[in-house]
Amino acid sequence: MSGSVEIVGSFADEIGCAHGIEKLREVKAIGVRVFSPIPSHRIEHAIGKPKSRVRAFVLTGGILGIITALALTIGTSWEWNLDAGGKPVVSWPPFIIIMFELMVLFGGISAVLSFLVHARVPAFEIAEGYSSRFSEDRFGVVVRCEPADSAQVESILRDAGAEEVVRAAAWPRADGNAVVS
Amino acid sequence: MSANLAHRTPSSASDAHGSVPVASAAFKGLLVALVLVGIAAFAAALSSGNADRAWQAYLVNFLVWLGIAQGGVVLSAAFYLTQGRWAGTTQFRLAEAFAGFIPLGFILFWGLYFGRTLIFPWVLHPIAQKAAWLNTPFLFARDGAGLAIMTLLSLALVRISRGPEARAWQLSSSDIDLPPPILRKIAPALSICFAVVYSLIAFDLVMSLSPAWHSTLFGWYFFGGAFWSAIVTVALTAVILRGRLGDHNVFRNPTVLHDLGKLVFAFSVFWIYLVFSQYIVIWYGDIPVETFFIVHRVYYMPWKAISYLVVFLMWLAPFVTLLGVRPKQTPAILGTIAFGGIVGVWLERYLLVVPSLSQHVVPLGWVELLITMGFVGAFVLCALPGLDLVAAAATSGEMQEGHE
Amino acid sequence: MAAAVQDASTPTFRDIDRSVLRVMEMPGTAYWIWIAFCFSLVGIAAALWTRQIYSGLGVTGLRQPVMWAIYITNFVFWVGIAHSGTLISAILFLFRTRWRTAVYRAAETMTLFAVATAGLFPLIHLGRVWFAYWLLPYPNERFLQPNFRSPLVWDAFAVSTYLTISALFLFMGLIPDVANAREQSKGWRKTFYSILALGWQGTDEQWRHYSMAYLLLAGLATPLVISVHSVVSWDFAMAQLPGWHSTIFAPYFVAGAIFSGVAMVMTLLIPMRKWLHLEDLVTPWHFDNLAKIILLTSLVVSYSYATETFMTWYSGDKIEQMTFHMRYFGPWGYLFWVMVLCNCLIPLLLFSPRIRVNLTALWIISIFVNIGMWLERFVIIAGSLAVNFNPSQWAYYRPSITEIMITVGSFAWFLGLFSLFARLLPIISMTELKEGITWLKKALRKDYAKAA
């Protein structure tokens, strides 16, 4: 961290946290990272990052599943085209079922995988400013900024209702080691 | 469906009175004209030896438009049951808008009596082992009674739902408070009766047209379709009103269209599920008394074409286009899909009814067209008062800023 | 805790954590005795299955013409049980229903283990289980592949997909919770949770992708759950056999599955709530809503019975009519009527709001529903086979001790696994409770109002 400082603000409630983040737009913070124990639309909104790319991956996975199913069902039927009960070799209705199931299977798996990839889990080191309480009942905002702006950032955070605002350096990494699995 | 209704201004106690009617006098006139044309066409067909076609068209339209009107009320009931609120009072007004057609539909039902010989094959050639069920008096008695009950329940629900107590609840944001007690009784009652009565309608007015055939899922399939037809109509109406009610109306709020889009999408998928469930069982079972109904419609032209078109309009198109969020929120797309949906439903009912009666030719001409026009006119006319209420609610400003 | 709830501002995040994490502390001897009991029953079942594999299916009561009976009944029953889990966790998630938060983890856990139990039965009922893998496509030198036209292959795909997806879904939901547990536990548990948590820290970036992935999983699981039981129902509906061949089967079985599943959730949750002191997290409000689902699905099931009966009469098909006549008045008629009592009549009590919040009543009703739904499958499967197309081949079946003990074993297996999970991992989602804490508070207040 060349010359930049990290400031951690810890909030008790979601809404305040969100407001704080919106306010931070005023200063040119190098980076804002938020820790929260719950998924929060407001915070997500406040940060204003684009929608997750996971969607695209799931769609691809699903389509891939359908293609696989087609190949499997029709392919094997052609390989050994056996008459069973007079039903056509390529019997669409049954094959549609297989297509559906594999679509879901592939889609689901790719959802989880792409989540792991994008969210960078498993994570092997703790992000700067993490505290165990952020997994429990506190919302943490970690702001990276020029030392010059630090005062302004701190005040913004305080005004937004942060319980405590400290330099990341001074922040106790409670139970940090536990994070590393 | 209950969207995240964070903070919302309490409803300004405005309602239908004092707001502009949705339909101009000219438009009303046009509708009346349509009705007259329809009646004329019907009469002409009867006299010009096209009586069978006239009655088939009559039956098809009866099923379609009554289905929509009734489905709408059931949709409103469903909102109460699921306590799903995403557009305050508007969503309820919208769903109930077409209830006005229900009494007319009830009357039109009795019209079928005069066409019975041309509609029901078993009237002229009774089937011994089914005579106990398939006989004119009993059929009209049971279905008449069923529809009567539906009409009363529907009107009751609509009236109460428009009352102040219900409105208060419709606007309250809490998921936990339940709707007013009376609605907690009527809504489920209505839904249950809908399932039963419309199964009866399905068996009697559609399935019995080819008496050899039977399918246990058919009732479900039929009222499932009716319910969806109501949803698409609601969606279409929303899109139209969105354009007509100025810049400040609920339908400008993207989440409202989004939720409507979700409904259209979800129940279209549910519909195809019912289609598939029915089709695969019959396809696999390969028992002649079951298969002929399908084979006739799906395997051979000309009906084959219509079958595929129906599946396209009622499932494929909605599914593909409404998969994403953006299209659901785009009025043009949603509107088109919804309109296609209504056409699809009409064709689907047509496909259920007509092939049983006319095997090889597709009777689709001026008779059907004009009679359908007549029904459309009547339907919209009956819906107008309801639509005024929608307009009022949508512009009442109760949800101006909408959601985050 | 009980004192705290007087204050409207509680429960706080901390309260939620405390009451959930407390469950995950070292259990007492009673618990271990229970676990031992369950798994000894499982042991007996395993032994009997081994014997069956060794000497042949003759050790069962199966016979011409009843080739399927209790084993398949159990399969369908357990798959059905599984469904409520996905319903509550996925479908209600999509509907953004508030009350699911407190119960969905338990339901989802149930799903996983129910599918795991169900999955055993197709194997158990197989004549040559050592060739079971032939049902799956795998490369082999003779290009022999499964017959994708067979409903059993659809089953193989549907059930294994279901197992995978529900496992992933459960795991996804667990991540933030175990991360939380990680921070508040010590010793081996801490290590264990740390591994499961994958180093989750709840950063905005993680949440962003997490929420989307979770949403999409839910979106996939919803049609999946419906497809799975539809496919199961088609095992029967595809046959021409009267009593099996019916188009209504798919939605009818799905409804039945959710019916029995939600009932099972109640059966488990009501005692659990008491023993684990979760009164403040799982409230009558939740049960009231579960009860409504049971009522709805019960009505659907009744509708299906009625439709089938009517259609049989209407069809004028003598063979079909005889099958149903035998179902109602034949040697096994009493099973059918007990089933009607359990599935159609008793649930009607739930129309009364008072009963919907009376947990004792709910628990008893849920037991009836479970019995009823098991019987329903048995009546449909074994009963229809017994009175098939060819009267000269009619015969009824009686189960052998092997089948009975394996059935008992399956229940023990399910309960045992569930009990283990309940004590090891958060059986209630802390994260989601916190998310919907406002609703929880309302619920608590509402209920005290109700009680007053």
Added chain:
Amino acid sequence: MPEGLSRRTFIKLAATASAAAAVPGCEPAARKLVPYVVPDENVTPGMPTFYATTCAECSAGCGLVATVREGRVIKLEGNPADPIGAGAICARGQAALQGLYNPDRLAYPMVRGEGGSLTRITWDDATRQLNDHLGAAVKAGKDRVAFLGAPQGPTFAKIVQSFLSAHASGRAVFYESLTTEPQRAAAKSLFGRRDLPVYRIDQAETLISFSSDFLETGDSPVEYARQFAAFRAPRQHHTGLDIGRSFYVGPRMSMTAGRCDRWVSVAPGDEAQIAWSIIHVLVAQRWVSQNSGVDLNALTTMVSAYDPAAASQRTGVPIEAITSMADAFGRADGAVAIGGGDDELLQLAVYVLNAVSGNVGRTMVFLDGSPAENATAPDDVAAAMTAMRDGKVDVLVIAGSNPVFTMPPAMNAAESLQKVPFVVWCGGVPDETAAMANLLLPAHHPLESWRDTWPRAGVRGLGQPVMQPVFVSRPTGDILLAAAQAAGASNLPGTTTAEAVKAEWTALASQAGTNARDFWTITRREGGYFIDAKTSAVKLNTSALTTPPPAGAQSDLTLVTYPHIFLYDGAGADKPWLQEIPEPVAQIVWDNWAEIHPTTAQSLGVAQDQIVELKTEHGVISAPALISPRVRPGVVAVPLGQGHRSYGRYAKDRGSNPWEILAPGSLRIAVKATATGATRELITPLGKSETMGRSIVEAMSVEELAHGGREEEPLAPEPYEMYAKYDYQHQWGMTIDDNACTGCSACVAACYAENNVPVVGKDAVSRGRIMSWIRIERYFPEEHEPGPNVYLSPMLCQQCDHAPCEPVCPVFASYHTKEGLNGQVYNRCVGTRYCENNCPYKVRRFNWFLPEWPEPLNLQLNPDVTVRGAGVMEKCTFCIQRIQHAEITAKIEERPLRDGEVITACAQACPTKAITFGDLKDVQSAMMRRRVDNKLRDYRALEELNTQPAIVYLRDLFREKGRA
């Protein structure tokens, strides 16, 4: 005994080798492959050898062709050259194999010690002991040696005679439990000759059977079944299109009665009165032939007391029944009456009936050159037994019959045998008689030994051994001849049976006027020497027409016993197939039963399956009650055959033995029945007996047929076909004529033999696990519903084009072959049993356990058919191994397959040819032609399901008028 051992090892080698060939890896049957040490030039591994021989299971003497693979006979089929069976044999004939391979056969000579315990000895010891005792007996005086056994052909009779004469004795007793004495006696008094008449049922338009179950047992079941089918086939009668009119007059509805138009129920013993009454009508109506040689006046006076009214009044048979029978008989262009049972007076009446109507010499004929009587007259048998009892016999040789079991108590068989110091028993499975013998000698099975038969004039059957002996046994004949030689006798028919037979046939050659060598070759290939015997004109001796006595005093409850269609007098009880195949009408397996009419049952207070105690002056037995309206009130009907105390694992301790309570010479006796509390479930694989109007078996009335049949309405409005048609090179199918099926179950037995179908035993059958691939569907029409007395129709896999069983198999174990067969790949089957759930006909069978064939029954297994393991579904595939074989042959000979080249085991075995097998693609095939020719009668089982079976049934025919 080295040579014995070497024989056994040879069999073993052959067996294991081919068993290994038969079962690829999935069966414990294959142990290790052992190559032939010295290859046998007659044995081409994998290729069957065929030997013509004769059937020794009953006196009919049908010709056989034995299929031999790697030195083991694996299948018996009828010999087409033989005029009696004409290529078919019955279930009992099929099951002869299980007598041959019976695991309980005596494996080596044994002698009974003081304590009655048996000890194994060598053949040398055995022969020495035998000779010593014989020697002693000869010293003691004349007639101290006796032979007791079943008639086993002319040559054997000679051998016995020479054996006895070598030991200064004439005590030869050829004993048959069920005698033909009444027929012979009646013939003697009427026609002055004691030989048996031959019936030509197919020449008649009307048939009346007086308690004669000629389709089940009797003189010649296969031949008469064939004729009966021809008789019943719809054809132009002088009255128009019709089938033969048939009546059965008797106390119970046997299978034969069931297949007749009408069963006229009479009290036991009243049959004769009905016959006389019919004669009365014939005479009164002048429906008599002028040249019958009957003195009509004598006859008129004689039958005066039998006008229908009186007869009806005495017997309770409706007048209408009598007159309609008389009418049908009298007006018919050719009619025949057949008498059964033990009543000589009945036979007399029957002969007269045939005579006056001018049918003697037409439908009932005596032949020139009938063989000498082979059985000893009952009185002489009795005398011989008395002699034994009086200690007049020192050595008794018993072969091929079981007097201790079959002789009524009055004959004191057991006591008599005890009185004989040294009883020698020669045979296969040790039975009750063997249990009383001092010396037990393992005798060859007929299929292992040379023999000949002479069932009737013009038919000489030559029986040659078809394989090496399974056990260390010897031909009975050889034993006797050896003994005779040891006694120093000269001019024996030969030193061995083989020589004796050859000598006999050399003599026959000279009669036939051909040279001996060719004759010997030809007859061995053809299985005998067959010529058309001339019918001899017979003169009816009117003086024999003494007024018959009126009805004998009726007891209020009569026991009616009858030989079981499979177990006969008990000889069949050791064969598992015969025990497991359900009796066609009762459908009961592994047991015997007391059939009682509901009203009688009510008065006795017994319910179904309750054990009733049957007490006569001679003794007591008990049997579970079978309550059925198909027996006359006041009658208890019990089949013979069960109740063995030994005779092998399959026969031992099953049911009870009615012989024990019968009087000599009669199968009927007054009885007291009392209900014991106990019950024993009668085991049947059958569920319901009503068709419930389902088209599984169908029948139509002759009248309907004559009026152009019924018009079939379409299954559903066209079009309804969901799938495109598949095309096949061949498409195998069957046409099955229910009208021709008698229910004899020969097809079932043949299928067991051909396809290695396992026998599961009584308990498993009761658990619904019988394995038969083909079964006789037995249904009864509901009360007052028009239809035949009983529906009997073979049900096997219908090989549906749209088979519901196929698509549901997850692994393609069940699939449709390119030849339109419903294939089942046993090695692929994982045992989901889904296919059977979906089979509307329920013709698939699941292996609940690993099937077992106790050694050496496993030697019978067909190497061309996989032996299925536990957890596998199996079913009929139209004997696909035979189809394959024929196709390969055709391919080798580079020619297309010919019609009739492939024939399934069931079709082959069917005595009435009710089953025709062929290719649907070949419209000229016999099978297809049969379909077309009988368009009016065709139906498919459960057609409304659109399974499109490859089997088309032809409806059974019945008369609307004239059903009991």
